[in-house]
Amino acid sequence: MSMTRKFLRPPGAISEEEFLRKCIKCGKCVEACEKYGSGCLELLSIFKGLRYWRTPTFNPFKAPCEILGKCSVRQYCIEACPTGALVKRHSYKLGKVIWNPNKCIKVRGGECLVCIEVCPMNAIRFANKVLQVRDSICRGCGKCVHACPGRALTLIPC
Ligand code: SF4
Numbered sequence: 001m002s003m004t005r006k007f008l009r010p011p012g013a014i015s016e017e018e019f020l021r022k023c024i025k026c027g028k029c030v031e032a033c034e035k036y037g038s039g040c041l042e043l044l045s046i047f048k049g050l051r052y053w054r055t056p057t058f059n060p061f062k063a064p065c066e067i068l069g070k071c072s073v074r075q076y077c078i079e080a081c082p083t084g085a086l087v088k089r090h091s092y093k094l095g096k097v098i099w100n101p102n103k104c105i106k107v108r109g110g111e112c113l114v115c116i117e118v119c120p121m122n123a124i125r126f127a128n129k130v131l132q133v134r135d136s137i138c139r140g141c142g143k144c145v146h147a148c149p150g151r152a153l154t155l156i157p158c
């Protein structure tokens, strides 16, 4: 059985087990993302465990990934990776969106739905006080997570 991901990874990350074998923790993907992308990547701290230390993670609270925007043609993080830990694919899925109704401003009677406005895939619906993210359409770009003023959305590895 393949190892489950504990952390969100940059676009094109190979299976977690292989990724941990191939990633040399050089930080080149993070540098490329800062220079040409959105700056959504960072290196994990030593507090996440020695095995994961300095491996790259996608942090949608820092910035959303531009995989559906300016990085849709060229993925600078993948191009910068010298080892094949990140590989080009036809399409990318960075994570699965989880919704917390207790934090959702709309559910609490406020005027919101920013998540629906920012989603480039039109993957979010709100009906009967329930937010639905269509997982088959969502690419896990994190735009909704980043934009949510209530911090009601998070991304988990998938
Ligand atoms: S696709 Fe672009 S924005 Fe997304 S992680 Fe790579 S360089 Fe950063």
Ligand code: SF4
Residues within 6 Å of the ligand: 022, 023, 024, 025, 026, 027, 028, 029, 030, 054, 055, 056, 080, 081, 082, 083, 084, 085, 086
């Ligand atoms: S560029 Fe590749 S090898 Fe270097 S830290 Fe990023 S994923 Fe790992």
Ligand code: SF4
Residues within 6 Å of the ligand: 097, 118, 119, 120, 121, 122, 123, 124, 133, 137, 138, 139, 140, 141, 142, 143, 144, 145
């Ligand atoms: S639901 Fe969120 S993470 Fe998924 S594609 Fe839309 S904005 Fe991106």
